[in-house]
Amino acid sequence: MVPVARVHLDILTGRLKDKVHECSKTTLFYSYNTPYPTSTPSVSILHISSIHISLPRSRMKLLTTFSSLLLSLLTVRANASPPGHFPDESPWALCKSTSPYPDLLTASLDEIFTGLNEGLFTAVELTAAYIARIQETQPILRAIIEVNPHALEEAAAADAARKTGSNATLLGIPIIVKDNIATARPECVLSCYRLLARLTRDVVSHI
């Protein structure tokens, strides 16, 4: 499938983009075999079901007897790990690295905001990393209808504003909105209309 809005990433090789590619094969594969855990307790439930299947039938009764104990133990262990982080045996943990950059799959707003404020990465690099991730998963997931063609320009503007001391609440944070939320035509030159015509043609050709 041809991306609706083409963004040339060749000239935007950010450090975060490398990190996205570093764990892309693992995450893309497991995203179809493992539900993406939104909280740690759901991971523990997943593990309990796999234990049930893997044990011999003769031990099922014993397991049932102690299932409540097992459940409580697993829950306690799951609660011990910090929220937003996956247990070590989780397939998502394969993406864990010693890099100082936050993992984009589990990064919280605070982590990203801290990284931006401390100069660990820029909003342009962050946006480029997310666009790279979108393009990577788009052929299979098709989760995105349109990438903002001006996202990188807006990120550059956010970086400039940050240097001048602006401390807006979400300065430089990329956000995806659902397609039923109105987003106006950006203030732009004629090229925007050309892009729109091309976009319409591309989408129609894929019907």
Next chain:
Amino acid sequence: MNTTAGSFALVGSVPQNDSTIVTKLKAAGAIILAKANLSRTLFYVRLDHVS
């Protein structure tokens, strides 16, 4: 940007104004990265479909 609610029939439909939430997000400095897909016109033909 296009605002189609996931419908091909609305491709090319670009609102004249931002919605309130997008206006507030932009005012807070956020970058509208992309538009996420959804089931057509938010609601599939089945009542039990998760939109």
